[in-house]
Amino acid sequence: MEDVPVVELVAKSPCAGLLPMTVGEVTLSEVDLGVLTSVAPFKGQRKAASEALKEAHGMALPAPNRATGREQARAIWFGRDMALLAGPLPDTSLTRTAALTDQSDAWACVTLAGRPAEDVLARLVPVDMRAAHFKRGHTVRTQIMHMNGSITRIGAESFLILAFRAMAATLVHDLKQAMEGVAARG
Amino acid sequence: MRLTCPLCGERDRREFYYQGDAVSLNRPSPEAGVDAWDDYVHLRDNPAGETRDMWQHEGGCGAWIVVTRNTVTHEVLGTALAGPAAGARI
Numbered sequence: 001m002e003d004v005p006v007v008e009l010v011a012k013s014p015c016a017g018l019l020p021m022t023v024g025e026v027t028l029s030e031v032d033l034g035v036l037t038s039v040a041p042f043k044g045q046r047k048a049a050s051e052a053l054k055e056a057h058g059m060a061l062p063a064p065n066r067a068t069g070r071e072q073a074r075a076i077w078f079g080r081d082m083a084l085l086a087g088p089l090p091d092t093s094l095t096r097t098a099a100l101t102d103q104s105d106a107w108a109c110v111t112l113a114g115r116p117a118e119d120v121l122a123r124l125v126p127v128d129m130r131a132a133h134f135k136r137g138h139t140v141r142t143q144i145m146h147m148n149g150s151i152t153r154i155g156a157e158s159f160l161i162l163a164f165r166a167m168a169a170t171l172v173h174d175l176k177q178a179m180e181g182v183a184a185r186g
Numbered sequence: 187m188r189l190t191c192p193l194c195g196e197r198d199r200r201e202f203y204y205q206g207d208a209v210s211l212n213r214p215s216p217e218a219g220v221d222a223w224d225d226y227v228h229l230r231d232n233p234a235g236e237t238r239d240m241w242q243h244e245g246g247c248g249a250w251i252v253v254t255r256n257t258v259t260h261e262v263l264g265t266a267l268a269g270p271a272a273g274a275r276i
Contacts, residue, residue: 064193064247080193080249080267126198140194143201143245 014108014168021176024183026114028175031160033086034072036103039094040082049097056091067139067152076139076152076162084150084162108168112175113158116182121159123178125151129159145174191243191251192267201245207231208238208252211268234258240268 013030020029041049041061050061059069062077069075073087090100112120121129127142128134129151139152147170149163163171187199207230214222231237235258241251250268255261 065195079247126200141246141248142194142197148245 014165015110015172018169018172019110021172021179023176023179024114024116026112026117026120026179026182028110028112028172028179031109031111033074033109034104035085035087035089036107037085037090038078038082038099038101038103039075039085039090040099040101041097042099045097046081049094052091052094052097053085056093057085057088062139065139067137071154074152076150077141078150079141106165107162108165108171110161110171110175111154111158112161113155115157117157117159119182120175120178121151123181124174127151129153131156144171147171147174189241189251189253189262190265191246191249192265193247193249194243197243197246201243202251203242203244205240205242208240208268210240211252236263 013032015030018030020027022028039049039053039061046061053075054060057069057073057075059073059075061083062068062075064077067074067076069087074085076084076086078084084103094100118129118131124145125140125142127140131153134140134153136153136155139150141148141150143149144151144161144163147163147167149161149171151162152160154160161171161175188196189199189202190196209226209230212226214226236254236256239253239255241253243249243251252266252268254263254265256263
């Protein structure tokens with residue numbers, strides 16, 4: 001085996017060849033969040049799992065519709081009794097109180113940024129994404145056009161959007177169409 | 187139509203999947219006998235008034251939700267997360 005030359009394999013990102021893209025004042029770019037791990041606390045272990053997460057990675061388990069941590073290491077609420085740890089390789093101590101599943105290759109992760117980013121999302125998402133209602137650190141599991149996804153506000157004019165990797169081109173297509181619509185309206 | 191997910195808040199109907207009568211909260215034990223299982227699998231009440239249905243917030247948090255509604259007035263009276271806390275049949 002040692003004599004056989006090994007081709008150097010290069011990982012292809014979910015939105016390779018599609019992004020970045022700017023339409024009007026809004027820019028859509030792919031983001032590498034690092035390792036993605038779903039953290040699902042065992043029955044009755046929510047508090048212990050939150051403490052373990054805090055000890056290991058510096059942030060508590062997020063309450064529903066909230067995200068904790070910051071760039072490089074976020075915990076995003078991801079559904080009933082589940083959070084997504086984005087960034088670090090999960091510490092093995094977490095396995096005592098929660099079920100961990102590697103999801104790194106499962107999601108297409110993009111950021112939508114620019115003053116009218118809210119208007120773009122308003123065309124696709126059945127939830128109020130305006131700043132008065134949806135502040136930094138807030139997150140939702142909802143639909144983006146017809147797809148299930150996760151949207152988190154990461155800044156005054158920027159959102160982090162996660163959708164299934166297999167649907168990356170659809171995600172980009174739907175967002176592009178909405179961006180063009182908003183740009184055309186001026 | 188809007189439904190209030192106990193976790194996510196009020197959401198559009200398009201995010202939800204409808205299963206049917208909330209009978210699955212009261213599954214008989216395997217030894218309950220033929221009559222109990224026949225009732226569980228096939229027989230449904232058709233109430234004029236309050237009834238409970240199972241919905242899944244599949245376009246959101248994924249939780250199963252028990253929705254209480256009135257079949258006469260079409261009023262939605264409340265929602266609760268499915269689980270032990272959802273309690274027994276009305």
